[in-house]
Amino acid sequence: MQALILAGGKGTRLRPLTVYTPKPIVPLANRPFLLYQLDILRRAGITDITLSLGYRPTRIEDILGDGSEFGVNLRFITEPQPLGTGGAYRFAADELRETTVVLNGDILTDFDLSLILEHHKLKNAEATLALMPVEDPTRYGLVETDQESRIRRFLEKPKPEELHELKANTINAGIYVLEPSILDLIPMGENRSFEYDVFPEILDQQRPFFAYIMGSEYWRDIGTPASYAAAHHDLLDGSVKGFDLDRSQPSEIATKAVVDDRSVIGEGCVIKPGACVERSVLGPGVIVEEKAVIENSVIWAHTRVAALAEIRESFIGRSCHIGRHAMVTSGSVLGDKTVLTDYSRS
Numbered sequence: 129m130q131a132l133i134l135a136g137g138k139g140t141r142l143r144p145l146t147v148y149t150p151k152p153i154v155p156l157a158n159r160p161f162l163l164y165q166l167d168i169l170r171r172a173g174i175t176d177i178t179l180s181l182g183y184r185p186t187r188i189e190d191i192l193g194d195g196s197e198f199g200v201n202l203r204f205i206t207e208p209q210p211l212g213t214g215g216a217y218r219f220a221a222d223e224l225r226e227t228t229v230v231l232n233g234d235i236l237t238d239f240d241l242s243l244i245l246e247h248h249k250l251k252n253a254e255a256t257l258a259l260m261p262v263e264d265p266t267r268y269g270l271v272e273t274d275q276e277s278r279i280r281r282f283l284e285k286p287k288p289e290e291l292h293e294l295k296a297n298t299i300n301a302g303i304y305v306l307e308p309s310i311l312d313l314i315p316m317g318e319n320r321s322f323e324y325d326v327f328p329e330i331l332d333q334q335r336p337f338f339a340y341i342m343g344s345e346y347w348r349d350i351g352t353p354a355s356y357a358a359a360h361h362d363l364l365d366g367s368v369k370g371f372d373l374d375r376s377q378p379s380e381i382a383t384k385a386v387v388d389d390r391s392v393i394g395e396g397c398v399i400k401p402g403a404c405v406e407r408s409v410l411g412p413g414v415i416v417e418e419k420a421v422i423e424n425s426v427i428w429a430h431t432r433v434a435a436l437a438e439i440r441e442s443f444i445g446r447s448c449h450i451g452r453h454a455m456v457t458s459g460s461v462l463g464d465k466t467v468l469t470d471y472s473r474s
Contacts, residue, residue, distance in 0.1 A: 158412070211320070
C-alpha cells in the first residue's frame, strides 16, 4: 500500500501568504500543513508516501526531508509542467504500481483512512472516492451514488432551484483509493484532471467505481484565507480530533500580559506587559509589545507588533512590522515583510 499527495499547486487563492511559501507547507498552528496529512496516513499504516510537487519543490523537500523524523518514508517527484491531478498520478506511476491512496494536498481532515480502505476491498473496487455531506452543495460539484454506494454521476455546481430535485448532498472530499488499472486510462505526460477526465472515463467504461460517505469526521479545504483561518480556529477549539497542539514552547510572557488557554505561542516569542492575545497563533520569534491586542488572528514567525496596535481576525505573514497604534481589521491578509506605519489602518 502506498500513498500519493498531490501538492503541486501554486496556492494562488491563498496569496499573498503563498508568494514565498508553497501552500503544502503553510504553517497550521505552527506545523507545516502537510504534517497533518502524513499523520492520518501513518495512523492507517501507510508509510510509503510520494509527494507530487510543482511550485518551489526544494522548499518542501528541505522542510520534510526523507520523512524519517515523522515516521514515514517520503519520495519527491516534481512535475516537468503542470499535469493536472490525474496527470500527476500518471507521472508518478513508476513508484505506484499497487493500490494507492491519493490525497489532494490542501485537505485537513481527521478521517480514519482505514475505513475507506476496508470499503474499497469489500466492494472489490478499482476506484473509491471519499464523499463529504455538506449543507450548501451549490458551491461544489456533487457526486450521486446508488443504494450500494456505486457512483452514478457527477453534477457540477447545481443551482439552488435544482437542489430539491436532486437526491445528493455529497461532494468529492479529495481522498481516493485507486488500483493500478486506473493508470491505463491516463496518457503519460498529458494534462488530465481526475474530476473532468479520469472519473467520467471510469463511469463510461462501467468499471467498479464506489464511494465511501464520511459522517461526523472533520473535513476542510484550506485553499482560501477564510477556510485557512477557520481551520486554525477549529484546531484551537478542539473540533479536529487526533492532533495535539504544542502549547509548551518556551517563550517570554510578562506577568501582566493576558494569553488565553486556546492560543498557541511559538518558541522564542516575547509578549510584553498589558498585551492581550486571544484565540490566536503566534509563530516562532513574534514580539508583541505593551498593550497590543491580538484576537482571532494568525501571525507568522518573526513579526513585531508595536505597542497599542490592534490585530483582529487577520493573517500576518513572516517578518512584518505593525506600527504603534496601527489597526489591522477583520479579513486582512498581509504578506511577508509588510510594514504598517504608526497609526495606520489596514
